[in-house]
Amino acid sequence: MIRLGPGPVGRIVAVGAHCDDLAIGAGGTLLTLCRARPGIRVDVLVLSGGGGEREAEEAAALAAFCPDADLRLTVLKLPDGRFPAHWDEAKAAVEELRARTDPDLVLAPRTEDAHQDHRGLARLMTTAFRDHLVLGYEIVKWDADLGRPTAYQPLSPETAEEKVRLLQAHYPSQRHRPWYDREAFLGLARIRGIECHERYAEAFAVGKLTLDLGE
Secondary structure, three states, X not given: OOOOOOOOOOEEEEEEOOOOHHHHHHHHHHHHHHHHOOOOEEEEEEOOOOXXXXXXXXXXXXXXXXXXXXXXXXXXXXXXXXXXXXXXHHHHHXXXXXXXXXXXXXXXXXXXXXXXXXXXXXXXXXXXXXXXXXXXXXXXXXXXXXXXXXXXXXXXXXXXXXXXXXXXXXXXXXXXXXXXXXXXXHHHHHHHXXXXXXXXXXXXXXXXXXXXXXX
């Protein structure tokens, strides 16, 4: 597999439509980045779940997924499943995030995601962060919308196991869901690992990037 690095990474922006989206889609990548770069700044925006149990879960989970990072978390209160009707609020939040940081890497939902909340946020990110590397993470769900990824972040077996453990430990409100289990999370990571000649991996969609082959 061809390996490309983004260069020095000192700041990350990570966004989710709902609490736990980011941990499910890119939790292993966050663990890998933050462990390799103590003190890295991670600006997180979540559009729904604010002010209640879900926000508390998200805060505890992301503190664990971003060890030794300068974590800055914002959780809003947009209604789940109704983001298209709250487009102005979502757009304002994304633009405010862009105004306060210039990240080296952006983690966001895929623009091809079947869930309207995920898809809407993804489209906002590509307009606000036009000159940045945006990796679109995937979330396994009943919609059967998993696509053909274009980028992979290999995960060590220890990191893959830690991701699953943290998901189970920090999101008790989701344990009743039939798909929220070890087999689903580790199984997808194993499949993505096979695709990139690794044991485990997380996969991402990359809309476009610019090469600098002359340096």
